[in-house]
Amino acid sequence: MLEIAMNRMESGGEAKLKYGTPDFQIIKPGAYVRCAVTGEAIPLDLLRYWSVERQEAYVDGEASFRREMEAGGRKR
Template identity: 45%
Template sequence: MLMSQSDRPAKLHYMANGFRVLTAGDHVLCAVTGARIGLEDLRYWDVRTQRAFASSAVAAGEMAPR
């Protein structure tokens, strides 16, 4: 029986122009807000720190955690 990848976090390797899936899943968590980001919606990440961000504002540091 095949296991579903839905509702499982993916492990990714972030690169300058994309990412590589290391462990299959359907989402990652924002490094700042903890929000769930579907892989199809993932647009912002930091290659150096290997962290994902929910939006450009979060990635730019405009929405610091409280």
């Protein structure tokens, strides 16, 4: 399964998204986005965490929480 996901990411390139609530909009088609915290590639079909405010994607809940703490835990 991981091999299939990696092949899909290599052939599709990096996407550009506009993050909204509760979904995202694809601005530039691609197979993945990068986690703003770890730099890890996230296949679009596995993307579950992002910030509408910062327009960033996160690989998992821990990365999302880390970014929130770095930002001071503030909501605007």
